[in-house]
Amino acid sequence: MFQKCLNQILDLIMPQVCYLCGQQSDHSAPICKQCLTYLPLHQASKSCSRCGAKLIKNACGCHITLPYLSYVKPVFNYEYPIIQLIHSAKYRDNLVMLRLLSEQMQKHIHFLDKPDCLIPVPSHPKKLKQRGYNQAVEMAKVISSYTNIPMLNYLCQCVKNIPPQASLNDIKARQKNVKGAFKVFPHKLSNKIKHVVIIDDIVTTGSTANEIAGELLLSLTSVKKVGVWCCAKA
Numbered sequence: 001m002f003q004k005c006l007n008q009i010l011d012l013i014m015p016q017v018c019y020l021c022g023q024q025s026d027h028s029a030p031i032c033k034q035c036l037t038y039l040p041l042h043q044a045s046k047s048c049s050r051c052g053a054k055l056i057k058n059a060c061g062c063h064i065t066l067p068y069l070s071y072v073k074p075v076f077n078y079e080y081p082i083i084q085l086i087h088s089a090k091y092r093d094n095l096v097m098l099r100l101l102s103e104q105m106q107k108h109i110h111f112l113d114k115p116d117c118l119i120p121v122p123s124h125p126k127k128l129k130q131r132g133y134n135q136a137v138e139m140a141k142v143i144s145s146y147t148n149i150p151m152l153n154y155l156c157q158c159v160k161n162i163p164p165q166a167s168l169n170d171i172k173a174r175q176k177n178v179k180g181a182f183k184v185f186p187h188k189l190s191n192k193i194k195h196v197v198i199i200d201d202i203v204t205t206g207s208t209a210n211e212i213a214g215e216l217l218l219s220l221t222s223v224k225k226v227g228v229w230c231c232a233k234a
């Protein structure tokens with residue numbers, strides 16, 4: 001805890017040096033303006049329009065594996081330096097980097113159909129206690145503040161302390177791992193929600209988001225569409 005506070009204080013008082021090129025950053029951000037322009041934006045034209053996966057041919061089986069999700073919108077390609085930036089934000093308490101990634105997400109996400117609310121992928125309370133923050137909640141907070149779309153992070157909660165999805169390779173194991181891990185707790189206003197967007201840092205197979213979407217569709221009859229905005233699609 002002490003180390004975490006110290007790092008945050010150092011971030012505030014030390015001159016910002018770009019995390020990628022080492023030059024002094026001119027706008028007190030962890031990445032300089034020039035390096036920001038080189039971040040690999042996701043190209044929708046080269047991906048499945050539904051799940052965001054890179055298409056080798058025009059075929060993707062996501063309507064079978066992810067039946068509850070209407071769409072997945074990744075902002076960046078899952079490659080250098082995005083993998084390293086997300087890792088730093090997620091595992092090294094780099095909250096300044098997390099904020100920058102969140103701001104980049106809101107800057108590059110375009111939508112015609114405005115969702116009614118944002119739901120960050122919930123962490124189990126034990127995991128939250130260990131890490132001290134949930135990166136998806138921090139991302140959703142920033143996106144909500146820019147877009148005025150409310151974040152409802154208590155509507156869906158993680159009720160099973162499951163092994164991390166990243167520790168499992170195959171899609172069947174990941175689907176099984178998240179089964180029953182999330183529960184929706186409706187409140188009196190939630191019966192007006194029609195379109196939900198789940199916020200996550202990395203979507204890999206999409207099994208976690210699909211499980212949450214299934215719970216939302218089952219628990220709230222008003223919900224008709226569940227999509228995902230994520231920093232990157234692996």
Ligand SMILES: [Zn+2]
Nearest residue numbers: 018021032035
């Ligand atoms: Zn730079």
Ligand SMILES: [Zn+2]
Nearest residue numbers: 048051060062
């Ligand atoms: Zn697909």
